[in-house]
Amino acid sequence: MTHTEQNLSSKSEALIAKENQYGAHNYHPLPVVLERGEGVYVWDVDGKKYYDFLSAYSAVNQGHCHPKIVGAMVKQAQTLTLTSRAFHNDQLGPYEEYVTKYFGFDKVLPMNTGAEAVETALKLCRKWAYxxxxxxxxxxxxxxxxxxxxxxxxxxxxxxxxxxxxxxxGPFTAGFIKIPYDDVEALENVLKTNKNIAGFLVEPIQGEAGVYVPAEGYLAKTKALCEAHNVLFIADEVQTGIARTGKLLAVNHENVQPDILILGKAISGGVYPVSAVLTNDHIMNVIKPGQHGSTFGGNPIAAAVAIAALEVVKEEDLAQNAAYLGEVLRTGLNEIASRNSLITLVRGKGLLNAIVINCDEESDLAWNICMKFSEYGLLAKPTHGNKIRLAPPLVITESQIQECLDIIERALNDFR
Structure with missing residues (x-):
């Protein structure tokens, strides 16, 4: 099957054509048009049901349309939606108290998207440095x-x-030094030779790059180096946070407390754009009125939704579920790999996983495999050409994991 050999209904074709005509072509989605979601499932416009193994890039960890989270959003939307930060609102303070105590920080700066939160952390780090x-x-x-x-x-x-x-x-913003990932020595060498280092920005697991999990001890060692050189350790947990990897945060696997923590995606359960930058007073207090902000950041709906979403994570033991079922999933994938040479490597932590397909990054094979997955009722997407990310909502059950492993093997066998 190639990119063009797809059996789409006329309804799907019409909706895809409308996107192509009126929308910017900044994404290349699988040709599936979804209209409903519940828990681990989504349905397309023709009523076909799929397992969601992308979770909106880990935004719907709590499952699609979780009733508690949606309920909080609807209730608040009927009361007060937006005040801007020109005024106080009755939801923001309780949310700020809840989220800071939840993650163990003094203060939070609320934003909307993951990229906004990263930009906020960079500005905060630089201001602290000066x-x-x-x-x-x-x-x-x-x-x-x-x-x-x-x-x-x-x-x-x-x-x-x-x-x-x-x-x-371009032109691009200056002020950044790139080093190899999972290389403690490279970080140490820069810190020893450059006195103007303000911070170290790192993903605890590189998700978009293909779910690269660093060697055990990497996070703890790099955090210790940052402390020794008075450099801020900035953890981007937009994708890895909120129980995805089997702990509340991926850095928790090595008992690391970042100086600045960046969160997004599943902090709202995927029902509303919410992101957050958390840190302690000696860093956050460099920000004064007028120096950074957002009209929608910290709005009443976002505050109500985020509290509900974080409550669900604890009430439903989603971190523990991700830890246990991640082992089940990787064990099953490795068993498939032992029978099918199309999988060359299985990697991941918790329910953030990937399989590396036996082809180069320019090949269409991983895409075509994902098309076959969708044919059999499972949605996943390639990243960096030959890697397929497998990240279902954390509310999935063990029997559902086994059903999905059967789908994956059946699809792969079609390419032998």
Whole structure:
């Protein structure tokens, strides 16, 4: 099966054509048009049911349309939706107290999207560097990792390796040093030789790059190096946070408390754009009125939704579920790999996993495999050509995992 060999209904074709005609072509989605979701399932416009193994890039960890989260959104939407930050509202303070105590920080700066939260963390880190650490103004540098994915704003793509995200979008923002991921020595070498380092921005697991899990001890060692050199350790947990990897945060696997924590996606359960930057007073207090903000950041709906979404994570033991079922899923995938040479590697943590397909990154094979998955009722998407991310909602059950493993093997066997 190729990109063009798809049996679409006339209804699906019409809706896809409408997107193509009137929408920017900045995504290349699978040709499936969804209209409903519940728990681990989604349905297309023709009524076909699928397992969702992408979870909106880990935004719907709590499952599609979780009734408690949707209920909180609807109730607040009928009462007060937006005040801007020109005034106080009765939801923001309780949310700020809840989220800071939930993750163990003094303060939160609420935003809307993951990229906004990363930008906020970068600004916060730089301001701290000049006003607290004493780096000369405009000389602060932030260390990042190769093959990172933190968003697609101009500043963020300035330190990206993804040429499709960078080509013809320059000039780029200065002030970043790239080092290899999962390389403690590389970080130490820069910290030893450069006194103007303000922070180290890192994904605990590189999701978009293909679910690269660093060696055990990497996070703890890099955090210790940052402490030794008075550099802020900034954890981007937009995709890995909120129980996805089997702990509340991926850094919790190594008992690391970041200096700045970036959250998004599942902090709202996928029903509303919510993101957050958490840190302690000695860092957050450098931000004064007028220096950063957002009309929608911290709005009443976002506050109510985020509290409900975080309550669901605890009430339903989603971190524990992700830890246990992640082992079940990887065990099953490795058993399939032992029988089918199309899978060359299985990797992941919790329910953030990927299989590497036996082809180069320019091949269409992983895409065609995902098309076959969808034919059999499972939705997944390739990343970086030959890797397929497998990340179902955390409310999935063991019997459902086994059913999905059967679908995956059946689809792969069609390509032997």
């Amino acid at each position: 006003e607290i650490k004493g780096i000369p103004e405009n000389e602060a540098q932030i260390i990042v990792c190769e093959n990172n994915f933190h968003g697609r704003t101009t500043t963020i793509i300035s330190f990206s390796n993804d040429e499709s995200a960078r080509k013809n979008f």
